Amino acid sequence: MIVELGAFALALGLALSIAQAGVLAFARVRRSPGLAGAGEGMALGAFLAIAVAFATLVWAFVVSDFSVANVAENSHTAKPLLYRVAGAWGSHEGSILLWCLALTGFGAAVAGLGRGLPAGLKATALATQGVLGTVFLAYTAFASNPFARLATPPVEGRSLNPLLQDPALAFHPPLLYAGYVGLSIVFSFAVAALIEGRVDAAWARWVRPWTLAAWSLLTLGITLGAFWAYYELGWGGWWFWDPVENASFMPWLVATALLHSAIVTEKRGALPGWTVFLALAAFSFSMLGAFLVRSGVLTSVHAFAVDPERGVLLLIILGVTAGAGFALFAWRAPSLTPGGLFAPVSRESALVLNNILLAAATATVLLGTLYPLIREAMTGEAISVGPPYFNLTFTPLMAVLLLLLPAGPLLAWKRGDALGAAQRLWAAAGLALLVGVAVFAVVSPKKAFGAAGMALGAWLIAGAVAELVERGRAFRVPAAETARRLVRLPRGAWGMTLAHIGLGIFVLGACFETGWKAESAQAVPLGGQVSVGGYHLTLEDVEAVEGPNYDAERGRLVATKGDRLVCRPAPERRLYLPGGQTTSEVAICHEGLSHLYVVLGERREAAGASTWLVRAYWNPLALLIFLGPAVMALGGAISLSDRRLRLGVARKAEAGA
Amino acid sequence: MRKLLAILAAVFCMAAASDPAERLPDPAQEARARELFKEVRCLVCQNESIDDSDAPLAADLRRIVRERVAAGEEDAAIKRFLTDRYGEFVLLRPAFSFGNLALWLAPLLVLLGGVGLLLARLRNRSPEAELTAAEAKRLKALSGE
Numbered sequence: 001m002i003v004e005l006g007a008f009a010l011a012l013g014l015a016l017s018i019a020q021a022g023v024l025a026f027a028r029v030r031r032s033p034g035l036a037g038a039g040e041g042m043a044l045g046a047f048l049a050i051a052v053a054f055a056t057l058v059w060a061f062v063v064s065d066f067s068v069a070n071v072a073e074n075s076h077t078a079k080p081l082l083y084r085v086a087g088a089w090g091s092h093e094g095s096i097l098l099w100c101l102a103l104t105g106f107g108a109a110v111a112g113l114g115r116g117l118p119a120g121l122k123a124t125a126l127a128t129q130g131v132l133g134t135v136f137l138a139y140t141a142f143a144s145n146p147f148a149r150l151a152t153p154p155v156e157g158r159s160l161n162p163l164l165q166d167p168a169l170a171f172h173p174p175l176l177y178a179g180y181v182g183l184s185i186v187f188s189f190a191v192a193a194l195i196e197g198r199v200d201a202a203w204a205r206w207v208r209p210w211t212l213a214a215w216s217l218l219t220l221g222i223t224l225g226a227f228w229a230y231y232e233l234g235w236g237g238w239w240f241w242d243p244v245e246n247a248s249f250m251p252w253l254v255a256t257a258l259l260h261s262a263i264v265t266e267k268r269g270a271l272p273g274w275t276v277f278l279a280l281a282a283f284s285f286s287m288l289g290a291f292l293v294r295s296g297v298l299t300s301v302h303a304f305a306v307d308p309e310r311g312v313l314l315l316i317i318l319g320v321t322a323g324a325g326f327a328l329f330a331w332r333a334p335s336l337t338p339g340g341l342f343a344p345v346s347r348e349s350a351l352v353l354n355n356i357l358l359a360a361a362t363a364t365v366l367l368g369t370l371y372p373l374i375r376e377a378m379t380g381e382a383i384s385v386g387p388p389y390f391n392l393t394f395t396p397l398m399a400v401l402l403l404l405l406p407a408g409p410l411l412a413w414k415r416g417d418a419l420g421a422a423q424r425l426w427a428a429a430g431l432a433l434l435v436g437v438a439v440f441a442v443v444s445p446k447k448a449f450g451a452a453g454m455a456l457g458a459w460l461i462a463g464a465v466a467e468l469v470e471r472g473r474a475f476r477v478p479a480a481e482t483a484r485r486l487v488r489l490p491r492g493a494w495g496m497t498l499a500h501i502g503l504g505i506f507v508l509g510a511c512f513e514t515g516w517k518a519e520s521a522q523a524v525p526l527g528g529q530v531s532v533g534g535y536h537l538t539l540e541d542v543e544a545v546e547g548p549n550y551d552a553e554r555g556r557l558v559a560t561k562g563d564r565l566v567c568r569p570a571p572e573r574r575l576y577l578p579g580g581q582t583t584s585e586v587a588i589c590h591e592g593l594s595h596l597y598v599v600l601g602e603r604r605e606a607a608g609a610s611t612w613l614v615r616a617y618w619n620p621l622a623l624l625i626f627l628g629p630a631v632m633a634l635g636g637a638i639s640l641s642d643r644r645l646r647l648g649v650a651r652k653a654e655a656g657a
Numbered sequence: 658m659r660k661l662l663a664i665l666a667a668v669f670c671m672a673a674a675s676d677p678a679e680r681l682p683d684p685a686q687e688a689r690a691r692e693l694f695k696e697v698r699c700l701v702c703q704n705e706s707i708d709d710s711d712a713p714l715a716a717d718l719r720r721i722v723r724e725r726v727a728a729g730e731e732d733a734a735i736k737r738f739l740t741d742r743y744g745e746f747v748l749l750r751p752a753f754s755f756g757n758l759a760l761w762l763a764p765l766l767v768l769l770g771g772v773g774l775l776l777a778r779l780r781n782r783s784p785e786a787e788l789t790a791a792e793a794k795r796l797k798a799l800s801g802e
Contacts, residue, residue: 235709242704267796340792344779356771364764371751371760379756384698386706386749393764413796522677613676 003068006056007147010097013049013104014137016042020107021130028123036123040111043126046133047101047108054101057146058088067153070094070146075157076578078549079165086170092294092310093146095173099290100136102181106210107133110185117206124192125185132184135317143313162550162576162583168228176221176248180286182214183251186258187283190276191325194332199272204265207279209640211262214282215255216636222248223629230626234584234599236517236617238625241390246369247289250362254282257358260351268413269339270348274355276336280329284322285362291318297373343415350408350416357401364393402456402507405500406463410470424470428462443516450515453507460504464497495639502631509593509624518618523604523611533618535561535596537569542600542612550574552585555600555612559589566591571600593627595619679716681723690726694719697739698749706749718747 020042027035057070061084066072074091075084089098107129114122140146189207193199225248230238239245258278265275291297295311342348368385376382406428410421436455440446469475471489472482520532530537541556552574559566569587576583589596601613681687694708699715707715707722718739725735739747751757 237709240704342779349775349779352775353772356768356775359771360764360768363767367760367763371757375756381756382744382746383751383757384746384749385751385760386696386698386704388696388750389760392750393761397764397768414792 002056003060003065003147003149006053006060007145009049009053009056010137010141010145010147013046013053013100014134014141016046016049017104017130017133017137019130020046021127021134024123024127024130028120028127031119033119036119039123039126039130043104043107043111043130046130047104050097050101050104050137053147054088054097057094057097058085060147061085061088064157066155066157067149068146069148069150072150072154072157076549077156078578080548082167082170083165086173089173089177091146093140093144095177095294096136096140096144097146098174098177099181100133100140102178103129103136103184104133106182106185107188110210114206118202120196121189121192121198121203121206124195125188128188128191129185132188132321135321139313139317143310156578158578162574162579162581166228166232168224169232172221172224172228175217175224179214179216179218179221180248180251180289182210182217183255183283183286185210186214186279187325190279191328193276194328197332197335199265199276199336201266201269204262204272204275207275208259208262208266211255211258211279211282212636212640215252215259216633216640218248218252218255219629219633219636222252223626223633227626230622231586231588231597232583234586235615236519236597236619236622238622241368241387243369244289244293246365247292250365250369251282251285251289253358253362253365254278254285257355257362258282260354260358264348264351265339268342268348270342271352272336272339273333276333277329278355280322280325284318284325287314287318287322291315292369340414342413345411345418346416347408347411347413350404350411353404354401354408357397357404361394361397361401364390364397368393399456402460402503405460405503406466409464409467409496409500425463425466428459428466431462432456432459439512447515450511453511453515457504457506457508457511460507461501464500464504468497491642492639495635495637495642497635498638499632499635502628502633502635504628505624505631506628509621509626509628512621513619513625516620517622519615520617521601521613521615523606523613525609525611528611528614530614530616532616533596533620535559535566535616535618537598537614537616539612539614542603545572547574549578550576553600553603553612555598555614557587557598557614559596559598566596569596569598571598573600573602590623593621593623595622597622676711679719679723681727683727686726687723689732690719690723693722693726693732693735696736696749697722698747700743700747 020039023035023042024039026032027039060068060071061075062081064071064075064077064084066075070091070093071087074094075087079087088094107126110117110122110129111126117125186207189203189210193203222245225245226238229240230236258275261271261275261278264271291311291314295314297311340348368389371385372383406425407418407421410424411417432455435458436451439454440448440451443451468486471493472486474482477485518533520530522528522530524530524539526539526541528539530539536559538558538560539555540558543554543556545552545554552572554570554572557569557571559569567589569589571587572585574583574585575581584599584601587598589598595617597617597619599615599617601615604611604613681690691708695706697707697718699705699707699710699712699718701712701714702710705715707718721739722735725738730738736748740752745752751760753761
């Protein structure tokens with residue numbers, strides 16, 4: 001009965017979305033505040049309805065109602081509660097419903113929070129959001145119904161992939177989807193701006209917080225996914241350039257470009273067309289990502305819910321929605337007035353360079369992901385595009401971007417002073433050089449690329465600090481005055497600095513870990529030893545463990561360095577009973593920012609004695625890889641809390657201009 | 658669903674290349690083999706190199722590569738042997754060939770196109786020297802400083 005309530009709420013949400021689109025479009029044409037209010041109410045109503053539908057699905061998973069096909073297929077009574085809840089978005093149907101929840105949620109947020117928005121822009125944007133909601137809810141209701149019943153319910157569910165039974169992965173999809181779909185509202189704002197024919201500072205100011213929110217969530221979502229891969233897949237890798245990772249990375253790259261171009265449009269009225277283009281592209285890449293992941297068109301490690309027929313439908317939705325957006329752009333963009341002029345050396349130029357490099361990087365990732373498909377379709381020859389390709393194309397582009405980055409915030413708008421920026425950065429450059437040389441000289445074995453990467457990371461962090469020094473006029477005015485100036489800095493400025501520092505932290509971690517990780521594997525009997533990176537691991541015991549839905553062998557090891565006891569890792573090798581799959585639970589010892597990473601492999605019988613394959617990895621500074629993006633997302637959040645981005649302030653600033 | 662599980666079981670396997678039973682006695686040769694593994698695809702896996710996969714076919718490919726490294730063959734010759742046998746699909750780094758021209762050059766074209774557009778714009782319309790008083794005031798109001 002409760003499940004039928006969910007199905008009803010889903011249908012109601014669809015009806016309200018259709019009404020939202022229709023009523024708001026009509027309200028815009030008639031310029032009727034009353035109708036617009038009604039339309040906004042429908043946006044809120046659609047969100048509430050989908051929230052009820054989603055809650056119902058979660059409930060069905062929690063109580064293991066196997067008469068629901070989706071639950072029977074993707075759950076099991078032996079699964080712990082958290083993973084039964086997470087199972088609600090583990091399947092195709094559930095994840096699309098989550099997508100719809102976020103889509104209607106962002107629409108409702110604009111309806112509820114956007115009080116200061118110009119009436120025309122708001123009505124058009126919400127009508128567009130209503131159209132998006134209609135498309136995706138119709139797909140959910142007619143092609144991917146999560147509430148479909150089974151005539152003969154099974155006694156037990158068919159479980160979910162045990163690899164997905166993990167806290168990081170339970171929260172990875174909601175964050176990622178909130179980020180993906182947060183870009184839908186930016187798309188709607190772009191469509192509205194094109195219809196209204198106005199892309200100005202006020203518009204950019206409205207778009208920026210939504211982009212920031214989506215970008216921060218996306219950053220966290222991707223990081224959580226990478227973290228999961230790091231400790232769950234069992235070989236210490238955290239980024240594989242897998243098509244599905246790329247699918248989430250492309251919207252991130254475009255959203256990053258958009259964040260920066262929107263600043264130019266807001267502050268200087270320049271690049272309106274390009275900013276609108278990016279706003280359309282960001283959500284188009286989100287939809288492309290959903291299509292790639294959910295259709296299984298690319299064979300990939302992540303193809304958990306593969307369904308080619310629905311894939312075609314998703315491709316049509318992607319084609320029609322993005323196609324309509326870009327067609328509107330082609331039609332209306334030429335009429336946008338190009339704004340402020342700027343000199344070759346200026347903040348604007350720096351931000352444009354940032355956008356060019358990010359666009360080229362996105363093109364690299366897009367081509368690398370789709371090229372095998374295109375080539376196979378055109379010539380029938382199969383090729384592979386793997387990590388070596390991206391290391392040769394993406395990495396140099398990013399290196400140039402990171403090299404230029406610290407100069408950007410130090411250049412003035414319109415006409416900057418290159419020499420002045422260089423003078424303010426010489427200390428940072430010296431420090432970065434020192435770090436590079438020191439790493440090259442001290443760390444063994446010598447690796448030029450790794451050392452250059454470390455210098456680059458230090459350059460980013462020192463550059464961001466140099467920018468703070470400049471803003472606070474440190475060393476030129478009394479310390480108290482500097483402190484006063486820094487405290488009074490807008491939160492947006494702090495957010496930017498933090499995000500850039502976070503990027504530097506990530507670069508430090510990624511380069512050091514990639515360059516200097518060490519690996520060792522031995523088949524050892526009880527009492528045997530494996531050594532890696534100066535650490536000695538002794539396998540003391542292997543015991544049998546019985547989990548809620550698995551049986552496991554757990555190794556008991558002792559890690560020592562010299563005379564010091566470092567930790568007692570206890571990695572497991574699990575056999576999940578319902579599906580018969582084996583997974584490894586990695587044991588990670590934290591040594592400061594570095595990780596000693598221990599995996600228990602299979603048991604081997606040789607000459608009457610048992611040995612176990614023990615793999616140990618020394619991953620130096622690995623924690624920074626995940627800490628960096630977290631700091632970036634924190635920067636986004638702090639920026640978001642800036643008073644100037646808060647609702648209503650934009651208008652006053654405009655009025656005062 | 659069962660098929661899917663079987664695929665997943667094959668896919669999610671641990672890094673196998675470090676298996677002590679397979680290793681070459683010479684550390685330098687072993688290191689070279691490991692570098693090569695990262696560029697060779699495990700053909701039956703989904704997007705994994707033979708360095709990462711423990712599928713039986715990946716083990717076979719590792720054995721072939723190790724034997725050829727031990728026999729003193731050049732990297733290029735080993736790759737040629739693999740592509741002759743399994744096609745271009747086996748290499749994770751696509752060859753720089755006519756068919757892959759777009760793949761390798763497009764990022765560069767986007768970069769050059771973007772920089773070209775920027776330069777064209779800067780040349781056509783160069784601004785007056787400084788911010789005008791009105792612009793400065795507006796910026797100040799917007800920046801909240």
